[in-house]
Each structure stands twice: as structure tokens, then as C-alpha cells.
Amino acid sequence: MSSPIKAHGMDGSLVPPDWPPLTLAELRELLINFPAIGEPTRILTVSPRPFSAAGAVATRNAHGGEARVFIKRHHRAVRDREGLLEEHRFLAHLIAHGASVPRIFASASGDTAVQIGDSTYEVHEIPSGIDLYEGAISWTPFRTAAHAYSAGQALARLHLAASDFASPPRAVRPLVASFTIFAGQQPASALHRYFAARPSLADHKAVRACADRALAILAPYHVELVPHLPALAPLWTHNDLHASNLFWSDPGPDARGTAIIDFGLADRTNAVHDIAHAIERNIVDWLVLVNHPANPDGVPIHLDHLEVLLDGYESIRPLSAEEAAALAPMTALCHTEFALSEAEYFLGVLRSEEKAVMAYDGWLVGHARWFWSRPGCTLLDALRRRADAPHSHGASRP
Structure with a gap:
């Protein structure tokens, strides 16, 4: 059987x-x-x-x-x-x-x-290569630094290819990683518009309360991001570049990414938003927080992979100084709309309050709060130091 x-x-x-x-x-x-x-x-x-x-x-x-x-x-x-x-x-x-x-x-x-x-x-x-991370769940790390470097290069090449795709943002639908709430000066007003387009969220008291709580927790990161928003050019992006959404050249530690798959979360956002999602998907072991929510300081982060992921990206498409400075706050903010979109899916499609509460409380609020933990601050400070380092952008490392 x-x-x-x-x-x-x-x-x-x-x-x-x-x-x-x-x-x-x-x-x-x-x-x-x-x-x-x-x-x-x-x-x-x-x-x-x-x-x-x-x-x-x-x-x-x-x-x-x-x-x-x-x-x-x-x-x-x-x-x-x-x-x-x-x-x-x-x-x-x-x-x-x-x-x-x-x-x-x-x-x-x-x-x-x-x-x-x-x-x-x-x-x-089915692309050329092998599905090396077929069984891996999102929020688990790369196997090697070389894989992280290659993933960064693949994402940069994708952004160059997407640069003149002029379609408007996607229509309102579940399971899309959009960027609207923190894209302007007034996130509370943007959140109100987001809910108005999604009745299953707007009519849910606990979702609204958790979203308000998350906005309050994340407010300092939005303040940090706002001066850099004019430099973030609109771009259609993947928004889910986990290692399992790449095919690979071989099973070895130095394998190269051969293709990017699974564009289900794609939307018109910006390059920094997409890079932040790649960091959020691969560098933070969020599943540890899911299983031990009372111990945010116990969540591992993979700073060695973070550096080479960004080195790989910048070997193909160097970040501007404004993009580099935007990356730390964007990393704290980027999961907000996808967490809400998952809640919309669980409530409006699956009709599962049990699963929805994990999205709107465990992930939306829990992830926002985690960025004030010791490892959360360490991750964001590493991104800020990189942005401040002279001549760091576009560095190519083996």
C-alpha cells in the first residue's frame, strides 16, 4: 500500500x-x-x-x-x-x-x-536541473553558503529581466505578497484600504486588532524606510525566493541555481521588497518561533548565508546606497501583507479560524515582535552595517 x-x-x-x-x-x-x-x-x-x-x-x-x-x-x-x-x-x-x-x-x-x-x-x-530542496519547507536555511550566493545571483538576474515589465499590480486575490501598506506616508490609512477590499478580513475583529498591534510594533521601521521610498522603483517581483523555489545544477555543495520556479506570490513591488523576502525566507529559522513562541531569542539566524546571498545578488545588480539603506527596515516590514493574505485565504477559502489565527497573530504579530528580540536586532544591524560599509555594494566573493 x-x-x-x-x-x-x-x-x-x-x-x-x-x-x-x-x-x-x-x-x-x-x-x-x-x-x-x-x-x-x-x-x-x-x-x-x-x-x-x-x-x-x-x-x-x-x-x-x-x-x-x-x-x-x-x-x-x-x-x-x-x-x-x-x-x-x-x-x-x-x-x-x-x-x-x-x-x-x-x-x-x-x-x-x-x-x-x-x-x-x-x-x-520542468526546468533543467534537479529539485534539490524538493522536501524543504520555507523558513529553513540553505545547505551551503555557495547555494546562498547562487540564489542571490539568480534573483538579481530575474530583476534585470523584469525591469521593463509594465503591467499594473495584481487584482485583489488571496496569497499574493503585495507591498501597499508601508509604501507611503500613512500606513494606517493604507491598511484601512487593504481591509476595505477584503471583506473576510475587514469583518473580523481579531484580525483588525492584530493588524493594529503589528503596525504599532513596526512603526519605527516604517519611519526608517520612508526617506528611501522614492528611490525604490516599481518592479514586478517573485516574493518567495526560498531555496526550494530554485532548481539546481547538481546535488553537491557548490551547486548553482538553474531556474526559478513558483511565481504564485508575484506582484508589482520593488527589488528591495523581493530581496527582503529572500532574507526572511532563508536566513531566519521561523519554525523555531512557531514551536517555541515564548523564546524569540532562541530563533537561529544565518548571518554567513546573509552576507553571501547579498554578495551574489550585488555581483550581478549592485544596490544603490538608498536601496541598501532601505533593506533593514524592509526586512522587518515585508511579511506583513503576505501574513494578512494568508489569513484571508484561511478565513475566506478554507474557513479555518484555527489556521487563520496562526497567520494574523502568530506570523503577523509574532514576526513583527521578533524583530525587537536579540537575534532580530542582530539581523537588522548586520544589514545596516553592510549598507554603511564603504565600497560594499557590488562586491563579488567566491
Whole structure:
């Protein structure tokens, strides 16, 4: 008997998935729309990621040609057709400008997002390389400093390729890492507008209270960021560059990133916001805080990986002095909107108060408070020292 399908839980454990796994029967119905790919013969892997059902699938077309593709199924309340097309237009632009990202296959009618009932599907090319961090959950560190360096380079190349993508910000939808609340002078007013567009949050007293508390905790970081906001050019960004969202050249300690995957959280933000998310995803062991919330000083941070991540980035795209100075406060602020967006997903889609409270209290308030802990201050001070160091920007290190 095969093992039960599991997904990443909120505390890092493996739990039953919220969404039923893909089946060959549904994939046959889907791939009728993709005759060049053919019919599915086997589901090779099942993704443990929690927000959709996905996996690698072996296929065979009418001419006997065999291939592997990666297929995702989303509930339409999370990603309808237009929601996926926002991401697909960004990916098409990146590919046209030389970025190493997966191609999205189009159906016989030219659609890259296919709606069947309450589900929306997308069919991805599997990039070259290996899925080295396939089982890793976000908020866990790189295995080696060389991996961190390569990830920084990959993110910088992505930003260069994205620089002239002029689409507007995404429409309001759950599970997007936007940057609006702290993007101006009045975060309280921006938060009010954010809630007004999201009734499941606006009507929830505890969410509003936690958001107000987080804004108060984070206010000094917003004050630190404000003078640098004019220098942060709008840019479509990935917003989830964890090691598991890269494919890698080989399993070794010096492996290079070969492609960036999973653009589900992408939106029009700015480069510093995206770098801050990469720091937040890879440098802080947040799962320790999830499991030991009363001991914020016990959360490990990986300052060696922080330095080489930024060295790798700046070897390709040096930060301006203003961007470098903005990075410390942005790192403290960047998770705010995604925590709220996760709360919206848990409340409005899954109808789970138990999971939502982890997002709006444990992550929104808990992460904000952590940046005043000893390791939180150490992390931000390291970023400030780097910004102040003469001739540090653009340094290239092996």
C-alpha cells in the first residue's frame, strides 16, 4: 500500500493536505486540451506544498513521444483564469528577456490557464536541473553558503529581466505578497484600504486588532524606510525566493541555481521588497518561533548565508546606497501583507479560524515582535552595517 499523501503543515510537520491530490482521471480530462503533450501515463511526484494540488506527470503523445510536465490545480477562489494569466504574462516576459524560468504550455485553443468546474489548471515545463530542496519547507536555511550566493545571483538576474515589465499590480486575490501598506506616508490609512477590499478580513475583529498591534510594533521601521521610498522603483517581483523555489545544477555543495520556479506570490513591488523576502525566507529559522513562541531569542539566524546571498545578488545588480539603506527596515516590514493574505485565504477559502489565527497573530504579530528580540536586532544591524560599509555594494566573493 502506498503511503498517505502529506503536505507541509504550519509548524513544519507533514499533515493531511487541504486539497485532494491530482488523479490520472482528472489529468486525462485536462490534457485532452493539450494534444501535443498527450495523455498522462503516471503521476511521478506529489508536491507537499499546501496551497494547491500539484505534481510531476509522465505523458505520451499520439506519436509515442514521452515527456514530463508539472501540473498544478488551484481552486478558483484562490486562482481563477485571470489570476493565473497575471502570473503567466510575467513569466512570458521573463523568458523573452533571457530569464531562466519554466515555460507554461498553451492548450490547443491558446490558453495557458484552463478552467474546469471549480478548478483552474496550469501545465508547466520542468526546468533543467534537479529539485534539490524538493522536501524543504520555507523558513529553513540553505545547505551551503555557495547555494546562498547562487540564489542571490539568480534573483538579481530575474530583476534585470523584469525591469521593463509594465503591467499594473495584481487584482485583489488571496496569497499574493503585495507591498501597499508601508509604501507611503500613512500606513494606517493604507491598511484601512487593504481591509476595505477584503471583506473576510475587514469583518473580523481579531484580525483588525492584530493588524493594529503589528503596525504599532513596526512603526519605527516604517519611519526608517520612508526617506528611501522614492528611490525604490516599481518592479514586478517573485516574493518567495526560498531555496526550494530554485532548481539546481547538481546535488553537491557548490551547486548553482538553474531556474526559478513558483511565481504564485508575484506582484508589482520593488527589488528591495523581493530581496527582503529572500532574507526572511532563508536566513531566519521561523519554525523555531512557531514551536517555541515564548523564546524569540532562541530563533537561529544565518548571518554567513546573509552576507553571501547579498554578495551574489550585488555581483550581478549592485544596490544603490538608498536601496541598501532601505533593506533593514524592509526586512522587518515585508511579511506583513503576505501574513494578512494568508489569513484571508484561511478565513475566506478554507474557513479555518484555527489556521487563520496562526497567520494574523502568530506570523503577523509574532514576526513583527521578533524583530525587537536579540537575534532580530542582530539581523537588522548586520544589514545596516553592510549598507554603511564603504565600497560594499557590488562586491563579488567566491
